[in-house]
Amino acid sequence: MTNALMIAFGLCLLVIQGMVQRLVVSEQLCPMLVVPLVLHLAVGEFSLSRGATLAFVLGYLTDVASSMPLGLYTFTIVALFLFARLAGLKLFLHGMLFQIALTFLGGLVVGLVMLGLHVIFERTALAVRATMVVVASQSVATALVSPLVFAVARRLPGVEAPRTTDRN
Amino acid sequence: MTLFQRYRDAIVCVVLLGLPFYYLRASTRSPGHLGEIDRAVVALTSPLHYVGTTIADGIFDVWDRYVYLIHVRRDNERLRAEAARSRADAQRYRDAYEENRRLRRLLQLRVETPIESWAAQVVARDTTPFFRVNRVAIAADHGRARDGMPVITYDGLVGKIDGVVGRYANVTLVADTRSAVDAMVERTGARGIVHGTGEQNRYSAQLAYLQRTDDVRVGDTVVTSGLGCRFPPGLLVGRVSAVTRQEFGLYQEVDVTPAVDFSRLGEVLVLVVPPADCRPGLLPTTQRRTPARSGGTP
Numbered sequence: 001m002t003n004a005l006m007i008a009f010g011l012c013l014l015v016i017q018g019m020v021q022r023l024v025v026s027e028q029l030c031p032m033l034v035v036p037l038v039l040h041l042a043v044g045e046f047s048l049s050r051g052a053t054l055a056f057v058l059g060y061l062t063d064v065a066s067s068m069p070l071g072l073y074t075f076t077i078v079a080l081f082l083f084a085r086l087a088g089l090k091l092f093l094h095g096m097l098f099q100i101a102l103t104f105l106g107g108l109v110v111g112l113v114m115l116g117l118h119v120i121f122e123r124t125a126l127a128v129r130a131t132m133v134v135v136a137s138q139s140v141a142t143a144l145v146s147p148l149v150f151a152v153a154r155r156l157p158g159v160e161a162p163r164t165t166d167r168n
Numbered sequence: 169m170t171l172f173q174r175y176r177d178a179i180v181c182v183v184l185l186g187l188p189f190y191y192l193r194a195s196t197r198s199p200g201h202l203g204e205i206d207r208a209v210v211a212l213t214s215p216l217h218y219v220g221t222t223i224a225d226g227i228f229d230v231w232d233r234y235v236y237l238i239h240v241r242r243d244n245e246r247l248r249a250e251a252a253r254s255r256a257d258a259q260r261y262r263d264a265y266e267e268n269r270r271l272r273r274l275l276q277l278r279v280e281t282p283i284e285s286w287a288a289q290v291v292a293r294d295t296t297p298f299f300r301v302n303r304v305a306i307a308a309d310h311g312r313a314r315d316g317m318p319v320i321t322y323d324g325l326v327g328k329i330d331g332v333v334g335r336y337a338n339v340t341l342v343a344d345t346r347s348a349v350d351a352m353v354e355r356t357g358a359r360g361i362v363h364g365t366g367e368q369n370r371y372s373a374q375l376a377y378l379q380r381t382d383d384v385r386v387g388d389t390v391v392t393s394g395l396g397c398r399f400p401p402g403l404l405v406g407r408v409s410a411v412t413r414q415e416f417g418l419y420q421e422v423d424v425t426p427a428v429d430f431s432r433l434g435e436v437l438v439l440v441v442p443p444a445d446c447r448p449g450l451l452p453t454t455q456r457r458t459p460a461r462s463g464g465t466p
Contacts, residue, residue, distance in 0.1 A: 015231050048177040056184045064225075071192030078184045121192060 003054060005156050010037055010058040013149065014065040028137040034058050035106050036099075036146035038077050040153045042084030055081035069121075076113045083109055096147045103146035107139025267434065273322040274435045281320075283400060284440040286312070288319075290433045291336070313337045316398060318439045324404035324427030325349065325392060326436055339436075342405060342426050343371035351375060351405050352393040358382035359393055362405050362424055371430045373406060375422040382420070384411050390424050400439065 013033035021030045038058060041051045059077030063070050084106065115131060278285055319326040319339050327347060330340040340347050345366035352359045353375075360378035364371075375390055388408040394401025410423035 011227065015227070018231070049180040052181055052184050056188075059188065069192055069195055071188035071190075071195065074188035075185060075192060078181075078188065082181060082185070117192065 002156070003050070006037070006041070006054055006153075007057055007061070009153065009156060010034055011061060013037060014061060018065065028134050029141050030138065031142040031145045032107060032110065032138060033142070033145065033149055034062050034073075034077065035080065035110055035142050036103050036149040037153055038081050039084050039102060039106050039146075040150055042081050048085060051085065052078055052081055072114065072117060075117065076110050079113050080106055080109055099147050099150050100143045104139050104143035107142045108135060111135030111139060270322075270434050274437060277320070277322045278437055281437070281439070285437045286440075288337075288436050288438050290436065312440070313438065318399045318403065319436050320403060320439060321428055321433065321436050323429070324406065325399065326428050326430070326433065328398065329438065337438075341371070341430055342428070343373050343430060347373075349399060349405060350393045350395045351390050353378075353382070353384055353408070354389045354391045355385075356383045356388075358384060359395075360422070362390060371426055373424045373426055375408070375424050376419065378420055378422050380413060380418060380420045384408060384420065384422055386411060 017030065017033045038055050041054055044051070046054070055078045056074060059074035060070075062073035062077065084102075111132075112135070115135070274287055278287065313329055313332045315329055315331065317329045319328060325342055327339045327341040327344065329337045330346075331338040341364065342349060342362060343364040343366075345364045347362070347364050349362040350359070351362045358378055360375040362373050362375050364373050375384075378384060386408050390405045390408060392399040392401055392403040392405060404427045406424040406426040408422055409425040410421075412421040412423075414420070
């Protein structure tokens with residue numbers, strides 16, 4: 001039930017993202033709404049296997065929704081999940097500013113991973129500076145809306161609160 | 169704990185990372201370079217991809233249509249409002265055009281009329297079963313209006329001022345039963361008195377006291393005679409619409425349709441001359457031309 005809810009919420013976020021994409025002036029300002037949700041999975045009480053599987057499904061849905069080469073977002077989102085989980089981020093609970101900072105970092109990770117994949121598979125020249133501007137601006141946009149996504153994800157029925165600092 | 173359970177997380181992570189990576193590699197290669205494993209991956213995942221894409225496309229399509237419909241509704245409301253504004257603007261322009269046309273004709277009439285006059289605006293109508301009285305505003309020439317002054321338009325005689333109150337004056341129309349205009353048939357010079365019949369459903373008049381032997385035909389124009397010094401001679405009053413001759417009696421019955429459409433009166437000219445001045449030759453040339461312009465006499 002919780003898994004289905006998370007996937008449904010991810011799907012809603014993708015729909016909203018598609019809508020926002022039409023409204024904003026530049027695509028660079030369009031937030032990647034799935035990123036905060038994956039970060040929420042990474043720092044929440046989900047097992048590694050379950051969280052990675054959910055991240056995989058969310059990445060796959062993002063691939064389908066964004067008409068990107070299949071596997072691009074799937075790989076990237078799973079990589080982000082693992083990065084966040086392995087980094088053992090505990091600052092998440094310390095307020096909105098940390099959520100924004102974490103999401104900005106996550107956005108950068110997503111952008112860099114995608115750049116890496118592009119370099120590996122496309123083997124075409126890329127304007128690195130311009131691409132970094134796009135990645136950074138999209139990360140900022142994502143970070144700014146991330147508290148909303150976190151707030152909704154926390155309130156989904158059956159979803160445990162994110163992990164607090166380990167006391168035992 | 170089995171070996172799988174022990175390394176489950178690691179295996180899951182490797183598979184979940186490796187599968188999309190490998191699929192990405194396979195899908196970005198040209199089909200000719202696909203190896204056996206590539207083909208197997210594509211073959212295995214393609215149906216899944218197809219189902220996923222179809223479902224996602226369906227969801228996104230429904231959403232797109234919904235959003236699109238919202239835009240359409242908003243556009244509809246905006247366009248309706250614009251259309252209403254445009255219609256109102258068009259109506260204002262039409263009104264302004266009509267007013268401009270009337271004022272131009274009035275101005276032309278004033279220029280062509282060698283009698284001192286001023287323009288006035290009809291501000292109210294008072295139609296009763298017994299009297300047909302129009303009230304005319306005389307704003308430009310306050311205090312100059314006097315009883316008996318003729319009121320005309322480009323089409324012909326309207327009536328005469330009958331009572332002045334402040335800046336306003338009442339005008340008794342030619343079609344009023346109290347009205348009496350000394351007139352003549354322009355073609356033959358046969359004289360009579362035009363007075364209104366006071367019909368409720370239309371403006372009509374009769375040319376009374378016309379000798380039974382006088383030659384009058386339907387379509388003849390009736391103009392003011394100038395006698396009695398009430399109206400300048402030659403003002404167009406109307407056109408003969410019916411002639412009835414009895415077997416006996418002195419007079420014949422002649423129905424006259426007023427030249428002016430009183431229901432559409434807007435701007436008028438008030439002539440200053442009568443009753444103080446009724447010299448012959450003051451006939452406005454425009455008035456003389458009016459019958460010919462609107463059909464003329466046979």
